[in-house]
Amino acid sequence: MLSAHTSPLEQPGTGDAGGMNVYVLELSRQLAARGIEVEIFTRATSRHQPPQHEVEPGIVVHHVAAGPFEGLQKNDLPSQLCGFVRDVLRVEVESAPGHFDLVHSHYWLSGQIGTVTRERWNVPLVHTMHTMAKVKNALLAEGDVAEPVGRIAGEEEIVRLADRLIANTDEERRELVELYGADPSRVAVVHPGVDQTVFRSGRxxxxxxxxxxxxxxxxxxxxxxxxxxxxxxxxxxxxxxxxxxxxxxxxxxxxxxxxxxxxxxxxxxxxxxxxxxxxxxxxxxxxxxxxxxxxxxxxxxxxxxxxxxxxxxxxxxxxxxxxxxxxxxxxxxxxxxxxxxxxxxxxxxxxxxxxxxxxxxxxxxxxxxxxxxxxxxxxxxxxELFSWDVTADRTIAVYEQAFRSFEAHQ
The missing domain is CATH 3.40.50.2000 (Glycogen Phosphorylase B;)
Incomplete structure (x- = not known):
């Protein structure tokens, strides 16, 4: 898992931490419960963070040193991607051959890194946008700032190179196809879930x-x-x-x-x-x-x-x-x-x-x-229609499709 700009360990609701953080962590937990080992790469934001942190059995978070630990905003991060890519690639080099089977990147910054790891490791790339620049720019709030053209170009490249794209809804799938020219056969809809042991009614x-x-x-x-x-x-x-x-x-x-x-x-x-x-x-x-x-x-x-x-x-x-x-x-x-x-x-x-x-x-x-x-x-x-259990099962099905597509083009 690549989650470059925000760590799944951060508290949602402040800074850049939000629904994507919850998504990455909960999906990883479900995958680990099914015997799929997950390594999450995110940018270190403090010198006190350990290089690696085992969240629970089967899930390891890598805190990658890429640029200053503090003071960087999300729009500053594209200039730090080279350092991030270098450290991600080093982990694979220091591991046994074929250590990673698949890369799942989240948000466009991670997708840029994912396109490099896909080529270097010769594994499929699955990408989830979470948000898209063209959609955000069409619906700007008063006083908000438009997303830069560099992000749009990056998203277009990801859409072109990823083996599979995961959209949260049918509407997002339509936007990927109509606004970014995505191949409809490579876009799957997988709804996020909710932890119904935490979020409970009747109280x-x-x-x-x-x-x-x-x-x-x-x-x-x-x-x-x-x-x-x-x-x-x-x-x-x-x-x-x-x-x-x-x-x-x-x-x-x-x-x-x-x-x-x-x-x-x-x-x-x-x-x-x-x-x-x-x-x-x-x-x-x-x-x-x-x-x-x-x-x-x-x-x-x-x-x-x-x-x-x-x-x-x-x-x-x-x-x-x-x-x-x-x-x-x-x-x-x-x-x-x-x-x-x-x-x-x-x-x-x-x-x-x-x-x-x-x-x-x-x-x-x-x-x-x-x-x-x-x-x-x-x-x-x-x-009750939305559960992380179902999200994981459908995501694994997308991974399997990505494997088949990737192997067919080797």
């Missing part, structure tokens, strides 16, 4: 008690990295709209913002708290630093609704995790969220990013307990 009262949330609170939750792409400002503006149209909600409405600044959000780290004050929401909004998966599960379970108004999501693990906890989701009708949320069943999909539309979608879930309970039950059922 709202328990979760609220542990977090100090009042029993009668109408709690709207945003969980994720604080950056324009994720649109947390839409949640605050929707809350302000709710209070404007229904002042009686003031005593009950609570908004939880769980996560840390990331990406272009690092340029104005106080922007969201400043907006809260500007909107007169300081008595309503609670900002929570990045939390563990177990604590995040409590926040999901405590919420009346989870709001995911992102401008783009390749899948949207937050939406599935929330539904697994029995919490309906109000989300933007973009990318993978249209798959992650069953519109009108397990949640509500909203066109665009008008805060008034999100307020309109949220209000029934906050004031109608029977509606929320009915949608909660259906949310759990919908989330």
């Amino acid at each position: 709202q009262a328990e979760a609220r008690a542990s977090l100090g949330v009042p029993d009668d609170a109408a709690l709207v939750l945003f969980a994720g990295r604080i950056q324009p792409l994720k649109a947390p400002d839409v949640v605050l503006r929707a809350a302000a709209h709710l209070l404007h149209t229904d002042p009686d909600l003031r005593g009950r409405l609570r908004v939880g913002i769980v996560g840390g600044a990331s990406g272009t959000g690092l340029e104005h780290p106080t922007a969201l708290s400043d907006l809260s004050s500007e909107l007169g929401l300081d008595d309503v909004v609670t900002f929570v630093p990045t939390v563990t998966q177990s604590q995040l599960s409590d926040w999901y379970a405590a919420a009346s609704a989870v709001c995911v108004p992102s401008y783009n999501e390749s899948f949207g693990l937050v939406a599935i995790e929330a539904q697994a906890c029995g919490t309906p989701v109000v989300a933007a009708r973009v990318g993978g969220l249209a798959t992650a949320v069953s519109d009108g069943v397990s949640g509500v999909l909203v066109d665009g990013h008008d805060p008034a539309d999100y307020a309109h979608a949220l209000r029934p879930l906050l004031v109608d307990p029977e509606l929320r309970e009915a949608m909660s039950v259906k949310a759990v059922k919908h989330a």
